[in-house]
Amino acid sequence: MSYKKFTIKKLMPFLIILSGILATVFYYESKIYFVKLEYISNPVHISIYKNKKWVGSSFKKTGITGTKTCRIRTKADSWTQLSIKNHGLILAIGESEFIIYPRKIKFIYVKKGNVVFLKNRKDLNRNAGLIQLVPFTFSVYANKKKVNQGKTIIFKVKPSKKIKKISGYFSYHRLMFVKDRTGDAYSSIQGMDVWEKKGKKLLAVKCYDENGNWMTRAYRIDLKRKRYSKRRRPPLYRWIAGKNKTKKRRRIIKKRRRRYSRSYRKWLSKWERKKRRIFSKNRPKKERKMLQKIYKKITLKRYWYRGFITPVKKYQRITSKFGIVRYLTYGGGTPHRGIDYGAKKNTPVRAAESGIVVFSGYTYVRGNLVIIDHGHGVYSSYFHLNELWIKKGSWVRRGQYIAAMGSTGLSTGPHLHFEVRAGNICVDPSEWLDRPVFINERWYKIVNL
Numbered sequence: 165m166s167y168k169k170f171t172i173k174k175l176m177p178f179l180i181i182l183s184g185i186l187a188t189v190f191y192y193e194s195k196i197y198f199v200k201l202e203y204i205s206n207p208v209h210i211s212i213y214k215n216k217k218w219v220g221s222s223f224k225k226t227g228i229t230g231t232k233t234c235r236i237r238t239k240a241d242s243w244t245q246l247s248i249k250n251h252g253l254i255l256a257i258g259e260s261e262f263i264i265y266p267r268k269i270k271f272i273y274v275k276k277g278n279v280v281f282l283k284n285r286k287d288l289n290r291n292a293g294l295i296q297l298v299p300f301t302f303s304v305y306a307n308k309k310k311v312n313q314g315k316t317i318i319f320k321v322k323p324s325k326k327i328k329k330i331s332g333y334f335s336y337h338r339l340m341f342v343k344d345r346t347g348d349a350y351s352s353i354q355g356m357d358v359w360e361k362k363g364k365k366l367l368a369v370k371c372y373d374e375n376g377n378w379m380t381r382a383y384r385i386d387l388k389r390k391r392y393s394k395r396r397r398p399p400l401y402r403w404i405a406g407k408n409k410t411k412k413r414r415r416i417i418k419k420r421r422r423r424y425s426r427s428y429r430k431w432l433s434k435w436e437r438k439k440r441r442i443f444s445k446n447r448p449k450k451e452r453k454m455l456q457k458i459y460k461k462i463t464l465k466r467y468w469y470r471g472f473i474t475p476v477k478k479y480q481r482i483t484s485k486f487g488i489v490r491y492l493t494y495g496g497g498t499p500h501r502g503i504d505y506g507a508k509k510n511t512p513v514r515a516a517e518s519g520i521v522v523f524s525g526y527t528y529v530r531g532n533l534v535i536i537d538h539g540h541g542v543y544s545s546y547f548h549l550n551e552l553w554i555k556k557g558s559w560v561r562r563g564q565y566i567a568a569m570g571s572t573g574l575s576t577g578p579h580l581h582f583e584v585r586a587g588n589i590c591v592d593p594s595e596w597l598d599r600p601v602f603i604n605e606r607w608y609k610i611v612n613l
């Protein structure tokens with residue numbers, strides 16, 4: 165008698181039971197309906213139940229997702245839409261009350277009011293008269309399905325009829341919508357910061373029509389992590405200049421210092437003196453405050469109809485890429501939110517695209533600085549310049565020479581720091597330089613769950 169035969173024979177009933185359990189679990193789970201409240205013209209009252217027990221209730225403005233039982237009450241003059249994954253939509257018009265049981269086959273129980281369940285086109289046609297009561301709808305599109313840290317995303321909203329006002333949020337960014345040239349769609353450009361937390365971010369769009377009816381739609385879009393470079397350790401010269409020297413550090417410095425040449429040590433102390441001057445009197449903070457006033461403004465026009473060009477025609481090399489964590493400033497390392505082009509002093513710098521010069525002058529950290537407003541919330545900035553050839557308020561063409569490269573401000577050598585901002589967030593300029601942003605976009609309709 166073999167040992168193997170015996171075990172299989174003995175285990176057989178258990179295996180059958182286990183597979184039975186698994187099959188029922190899978191069957192049960194496949195019957196779960198994910199409910200997503202898409203838009204509401206007035207806040208609805210939602211009570212959520214779990215195992216027939218009341219869990220909570222709230223007035224929702226954006227959306228709910230889940231598998232719990234909910235009782236939904238809508239007010240008069242309201243339009244509510246719930247989408248159920250792979251099953252269709254529930255549309256509630258006017259004052260109504262209904263309960264959704266996501267774990268049951270018959271998952272909707274209407275208590276009162278006009279509630280329509282739309283499974284397919286046939287249902288849509290059958291209820292066409294009722295659906296016409298809904299004042300308007302809109303769809304939201306984006307140029308990418310998910311967005312990476314440090315990259316730009318563009319949203320497009322297409323309403324079914326003329327609307328009066330449109331607003332929205334993506335993550336914590338307030339979206340500014342600009343009417344398209346055709347006039348039937350609205351778009352918004354938003355950058356994602358390098359250090360913005362990854363995860364599913366809420367996108368909420370709200371539209372008003374002329375009669376004051378409003379609709380909100382909520383979606384979730386994935387913000388993916390993007391690794392630009394490995395975090396570098398602070399350079400030794402930061403230890404030399406640092407105030408809180410430990411015994412161990414002091415020993416290392418003493419050892420290494422002998423290796424440094426006299427001219428390098430001289431340069432180092434000069435650089436530290438320069439840095440101390442820049443960082444004194446709360447200068448960086450004041451400067452940031454002043455610049456934020458400029459970057460916050462959004463021009464409701466787009467000045468570019470081609471792509472962005474490299475701001476330096478002939479550069480030696482890119483000395484620092486976008487996203488690299490560096491230790492130039494005091495305190496912790498910060499990611500580099502632009503591209504550095506290294507070239508000889510006084511190399512001409514050109515405008516990446518057409519726009520209006522909104523700043524041209526001296527700042528402590530950024531040195532001689534030029535900021536160009538390209539409209540639609542997009543700005544390009546040029547740091548550390550030696551000479552400025554244009555004035556504030558002047559119009560510049562794409563490729564027009566605007567300044568000479570230098571090493572003013574917090575800079576160790578002649579280079580141009582080129583920055584692109586979208587929705588007041590610094591984004592990777594390489595994405596803008598590679599292709600004509602906005603002109604040949606592929607649009608994806610955003611559908612949730």
Ligand SMILES: [Zn+2]
Nearest residue numbers: 502503504581
């Ligand atoms: Zn830089």
